[in-house]
Amino acid sequence: MTDHTHSLHALKVSCSNCSLRELCLPLGLNRDEMAQLDAVIRQSRRLKRGEYLFRSGEGFRSLYAVRTGYFKTCVSSQDGREQVTGFHMSGELMGLDGISSNLHGCDAIALEDSEVCELPFNRMETLGRDIPSLQHHFFRLMSREIVRDQSVMLLLGNMKAEERLAAFLLNLSQRLSARGFAANDFILRMSREEIGSFLGLKLETVSRTLSKFQQQGWLVVDHKHIQLVKPEELKQLVAGCSQAQH
Amino acid sequence: MTDHTHSLHALKVSCSNCSLRELCLPLGLNRDEMAQLDAVIRQSRRLKRGEYLFRSGEGFRSLYAVRTGYFKTCVSSQDGREQVTGFHMSGELMGLDGISSNLHGCDAIALEDSEVCELPFNRMETLGRDIPSLQHHFFRLMSREIVRDQSVMLLLGNMKAEERLAAFLLNLSQRLSARGFAANDFILRMSREEIGSFLGLKLETVSRTLSKFQQQGWLVVDHKHIQLVKPEELKQLVAGCSQAQH
């Protein structure tokens, strides 16, 4: 491994499990383009658990891609209610909401010791003009975020507590398995309160619903350790209320 | 007026109130760039009330900008629950969620006789490489959509029925007044059920809450005609739960 630990190129090679695969692999860049990209990516930044990557209202300069670790993003109302807008694991991008106003629109907080790549947006934008596939990739990433937000709206607007939690667990399971981790045996990185905030529920409801799932034998809860015993049952629960496929 | 009624350029000149102002004005394009843009914009399309502009699952080719009229976009679950994800008036863009998968991710339906401009995405993307301010503008538009979605999440996740409806009415009021219409006297283009779907409420709750506001003398409801009598009271209601400004 070279000293280019901060480059996407190096990441692609060095870090097959926890890397920016989704961010860099589908591009199909040639060697020269890859070098250009490398030149723009800033050294990665490490954060301790609980540390803010950025705060709502701060000046926006860069997007951040999670290399390792786990983040939440959230918006706060004036009277202090907090809405978690997403949980982000390796390969996922944060900060897209800052482009519109040149100010970050949410807080990003590490849920465990983490590492991110900084992508200075201006330079990525410029680079996009020279590398069409890069430009297209950024449009796709932003669009994917919009699609994700729409499905969260469906969840918050239409689903009951059990459906929300089942959808949440299955989504987590699917993302973890896409990264090479076990799909049915994982550790929750966030508290019950943070799950509740994301799902529009109170922490007690999250706790009760997990207990209910456990009583039915669908999963085993041991604090933050979750084992999905009958994921099919959870899938059936969300089947009706999840977004229709066409 | 020329026969270029389909061009953004023409719109800019011809249609100061109901146009794509937000879409085209901030660009600061020169005459040549404007001509390039004109060449890409397709003839505008007219839709009758209730007609679909596109459907979830259809192939994605173009974005659509509302010239006149009014649209809703919505996603549906397999068992038929419908979540309205937004209402769109003149100058606003629809279809951004289709970029990620090359399939439209929601339905777009005209709520009254309407007219849209079709923007073929591939050609806009190509043009963006030659006109940096255009590229940047598209990034900003997509980011703005993400910011909007986040505030909807805050609404659906944290607010009570009264707060949701007040926030909805004030948002509508603000957007109308930005387009030169009266801020405190307007016609709702959508049904109670559609408002409810957007706000995560049932139509009866929407109706009851409107009645409650009327009883308190904050507004006058006459079917679809709304007059805000004391908008300050509504503002105070949402002040605490709206997103904090930094």
Next chain:
DNA sequence: GGGCTTGCTTGATACGCGTCAAAGCAGAAA
């Protein structure tokens, strides 16, 4: 170890909104 903090679980109760039902009203069609 003892005492503290923090996060989680569980129960009892309250309340907001959903559900069901009936009736009113306006616009479209005949």
Next chain:
DNA sequence: TTTCTGCTTTGACGCGTATCAAGCAAGCCC
């Protein structure tokens, strides 16, 4: 005009989740 149809309003009631409160387990510092 009359009838029909879709949308809205309003009331009564019930369910689901929030709220309040108590107790428990794990981790941490003294």
